[in-house]
Amino acid sequence: MVDTKVVLNNIVLDNPIIPASGTFGYGAEFTELYDLNILGSISFKGTTLNERFGNKTPRIAECESGMLNSVGLQNPGLKAVCEHELPNLAQIYKKPVIANISGFSLEEYVECARAMDKKENVGIIEVNVSCPNIHGGGMSFGVLPEAAAEVTKAVKAVTTKPVYIKLSPNVKDIAAIASACEEAGADGLSLINTILAMRIDLKTRKPILANKMGGMSGAAIFPIALRMVYQVYESVKIPIIGMGGISSAEDVVEMMLAGATAVQVGAANLKNPFACKEIIEDLPRVMEKYKISSLCDIIGGAH
Amino acid sequence: MKKSIFTIENNERLTNDVYRIMLSGDTSAISAAGQFVNIELDGLYLRRPISVCDLEGTMLTLIYKVVGRGTEKMSLLTKGKKLDLLTGLGNGYDTSKSGDNPVIIGGGVGVPPLYMLAKKLISAGKKPKAILGFNTKSEIFLEDEFSALGIDVYVASADGSYGIKGYVTDALRECGAYDYTFSCGPEPMLKAVYNAAETDGQYSFEERMGCGFGACMGCTCETKYGFKRICKDGPVLERGEIIW
Incomplete structure (x- = not known):
């Protein structure tokens, strides 16, 4: 018997597999396919203070082994999430979830964090400072170490739950931003968010996405995500949730060797709605193959 | 699903x-x-x-x-x-909202889903008629299959090389009375049908999708009743909720 348990702060996860925010909604579409309670946790769709439609369509483009999106944080807003989506999620998923929050101002982050702090089924607050789709908004908090530290401090001040900062790869030095968040009191880090990218339609000769640019995800970005997790692991002591193109149990092990304590699976859910289930079921086989008795033992093992 | x-x-x-x-x-x-x-x-x-x-x-x-x-x-x-x-993705057409004499209107590659719709309407005891629009004679398909269902079929070609010369809306004026409209095709066609139709109806839309089952919010549109995911809450929208 292999041990797939991992620990994020004081929260024990049955396994390190967590569907990534924005690729799993609030679980409703997946619960008709399999029992979500096999998942380590769930990071639900990013929440902003007010309801957002997001960007114009087309919001989706494809690339080799990956995809681009410019959804733009479509969500029903904090009140609807707290009153409807979270109680519904609690019905289908009995373990602590990860509340992903976004904002356009410090106050907005604080208000979202304060509301999520009161929610019993929220185990971790994941602060998105990295969405590349918001003009003059979310991006700025994640690009400068000082701004990332500022939002970390502000959110930490209003919650006793662990606070994870979700970092953008679209920066000069991700390790410096990670360190700034750690110094400001972050309990952990999630990385990476999508990579700013573009596709052009040869027929129209214009960008495919109405927003012109979008975030790239999927298997193609896995080596970049792995490299960044590896770098960040060397500069911080707090746990890392690694993500970016994870598509198999082998990828999970590789990401943990780079330094992740848990992982999030994103675009793979959109291609195959059973992706998380299949990875969880395959994990013991891969652990046995590589002689891993406990996943906890391999975190950062590549260093 | x-x-x-x-x-x-x-x-x-x-x-x-x-x-x-x-x-x-x-x-x-x-x-x-x-x-x-x-x-x-x-x-x-x-x-x-x-x-x-x-x-x-x-x-x-x-x-x-x-x-x-x-x-x-x-x-x-x-x-x-x-x-x-x-x-089993998407909502599909709700045939129970139709009267006894609906018209089904398809353009180009929007025609195929209307074939199954015609069969469903017939088995529900309704008497549909079909309008199929194509650019030119060589692009026509499914006409014989629709006719074999025993319903009236009107084919329009934009260049006049076959059937009624013009668009599906030209055929709509010639096809006689109808009490409900079902449509599928490119958005300009849907809008033209929407403006020309004299009845309530349902319209099927297209959008670039990520997942196709409601998880990624990649294909959302605004409607009079809020945001709808074309893949999950659509692709069929009711006339009364569409915002062009």
């Missing part, structure tokens, strides 16, 4: 760039005309959504036009090949 493996039974060219593929497998998740399946293709990251044209037991018929890399790959698939499909 179900995810299952289908086997290709036939894949044939109907016109220059339109193909009919027949697949056998578990069709039990498909409940309404106007729903679609999402097909995984070798070498492509995202699945390709294609509307259901017909369903007979375990045999699924899709008609698709080659418009890009995905449909081009599909056109090269041969009998016996297995495909991974998500089935």
Whole structure:
């Protein structure tokens, strides 16, 4: 018997597999396919203070082994999430979830964090400072170490739950931003968010996405995500949730060797709605193959 | 929604760039005309959504036009090949809202899902008539299949090379009385039908999709009743909720 348990702060996860925010909604579409309670946790769709439609369509483009999106944080807003989506999620998923929050101002982050702090089924607050789709908004908090530290401090001040900062790869030095968040009191880090990218339609000769640019995800970005997790692991002591193109149990092990304590699976859910289930079921086989008795033992093992 | 493996039974060219593929497998998740399946293709990251044209037991018929890399790959698939499909996606048409004499209006590659709709309407005891619009005579498909259902079929060609010269809206003026409208086709056509139609109705929309089952919010549109995901809350919208 292999041990797939991992620990994020004081929260024990049955396994390190967590569907990534924005690729799993609030679980409703997946619960008709399999029992979500096999998942380590769930990071639900990013929440902003007010309801957002997001960007114009087309919001989706494809690339080799990956995809681009410019959804733009479509969500029903904090009140609807707290009153409807979270109680519904609690019905289908009995373990602590990860509340992903976004904002356009410090106050907005604080208000979202304060509301999520009161929610019993929220185990971790994941602060998105990295969405590349918001003009003059979310991006700025994640690009400068000082701004990332500022939002970390502000959110930490209003919650006793662990606070994870979700970092953008679209920066000069991700390790410096990670360190700034750690110094400001972050309990952990999630990385990476999508990579700013573009596709052009040869027929129209214009960008495919109405927003012109979008975030790239999927298997193609896995080596970049792995490299960044590896770098960040060397500069911080707090746990890392690694993500970016994870598509198999082998990828999970590789990401943990780079330094992740848990992982999030994103675009793979959109291609195959059973992706998380299949990875969880395959994990013991891969652990046995590589002689891993406990996943906890391999975190950062590549260093 | 179900995810299952289908086997290709036939894949044939109907016109220059339109193909009919027949697949056998578990069709039990498909409940309404106007729903679609999402097909995984070798070498492509995202699945390709294609509307259901017909369903007979375990045999699924899709008609698709080659418009890009995905449909081009599909056109090269041969009998016996297995495909991974998500089935039962989208809301589909609600035939219970129709009167006894609906008109179904399709344009180009928007025609296929209306074939299953016509069969559903007939089996519900209604008397539909069909208007099919194409650019030119060589692009026409499914006319014989619609006629074989024993309903009145009006074909319009934009260049006048076959049937009524003009658009589906020209045919709509000539087809006599109707009490409900079902439509599928390119958005300019849907809008023209919306403006010309004298009745309530349902319109099926297209959008670039990520997942096809409501998870990614990649295909959302605004309606009078709030944000709707074309893949999950659509692709069929009621006349009264559409914002152009």
